[in-house]
Amino acid sequence: MVMVGGWQQLRGVGFDQGVVLLAQAMTASEGGDLFKTIHRLASQIIRTQDCQAVPIILFFGELLKAPCLSELGLTDMVINSLIRYLCWYDSSPVSQLLCIRALINIDFGAKQRCWSVTDVLVSLLGNPENSDVFTLVVLSCLQKNIFEAPAETIRPFLNAILSRIQPLFGAGSEQVSVEALQTLEILATFGESSDFQRQLHANIVSLLLHLDTKSEKTIQCCSAALQMIFSSTGSTKACSLVERYLEASGWSYRNFLKRISRQ
Structure with a gap:
């Protein structure tokens, strides 16, 4: 810390930023102190x-960004500590939120790592008492997880994720x-399975139905999701019909159902 001027950097900064600077200074040195501190x-x-x-939690979250954590073989220890505290009965909503934000820094490429984190994230979505911020x-962490993780590690969770996010469409x-x-x-994008397609x-x-809203963001998301879902059917006519429906404001929902059912 002294060699990299860490203590000087801590002057005049907030608490959270101070923890970040401390973590950055320790990972820069990559000394034995970091190994002992994490343990x-x-x-x-x-x-x-x-x-x-x-x-x-803040310290661990910053460490997950550092390549040296993996080199020291401590990545799983840090992740497991965050997950354990996240699920700890005595943890507050604030600390739980910070744990999720820390876990966003994970590289989800490792199969075993993906399984444990995905399972926790899916279970958290089912709590009706969650705040909107939480x-x-x-959802942000889960999206990053799905993007980065190997497809075979995500497929077992597809139905569970889908069932948990469905009530949130009308949040x-x-x-x-x-x-x-x-x-x-x-x-x-995982629509190759006939069961998941259904x-x-x-x-x-x-x-x-959600297309009938004044929110441009909601309309854009619904349109993109519809196009992805219909593209997985393999029906060119159905995809073309969806595109025309999304472009033409005069179409009614009932009219669309009649037309799409004939494809």
């Missing part, structure tokens, strides 16, 4: 009070609704 914090995080766990962060918050619809669009098709009516 010590990982063993203590559950035993500390919630307010004391916050700097540890739900948005979970009171436009942001939550848009994020959920964007997640559906991402899931539609699950996706069950959302067509909901998407069409």
Whole structure:
């Protein structure tokens, strides 16, 4: 810390930024102190009070950005510590939110890592008591997870993810609704399975109804999701009809159903 001027950098900064600077300074040195510090914090995080766990969570979140963490073989330890505290019965909504934000920094390429994090994220979406802010962060982390993880590790979770985001399409918050619809669009890229295709098709009516809104973002997300879902059917006529429907404002929902049922 002294060699890289870490203590000087901490002057005049906020608490959270101070933790970030501390983590950056320690990862820059890549010394044995970092190894010992992580082991010590990982063993203590559950035993500390919630307010004391916050700097540890911030510290771990910043460490997940550093390549040296993987080189030291400590990535899984940090991730498991965050997940354990996230699911800890005594953790507050604030610390849980910070844990999710920390987990967003994960490289989801590792299969085993993806399984554990995806399972937790999906379970968190099912809680009706979640705040809009918390739900948005979970959806953001889940989207990154789906994008980066190997497809075979995501497929077992497809139905569970879909069932958890469906109630969010009509959320009171436009942001939550848009994020959920964007997640559906991402899931539609996995439409090669006939079983999952049926699950996706069950959302067509909901998407069409959501097009009747004043929110441009919602309309764009619904349109993109519809195009992805219909493209997975392999029907050129159906895809063409959807494109025409989305471009022509004069079409009614009932008229569309009559036309699409003939394809």
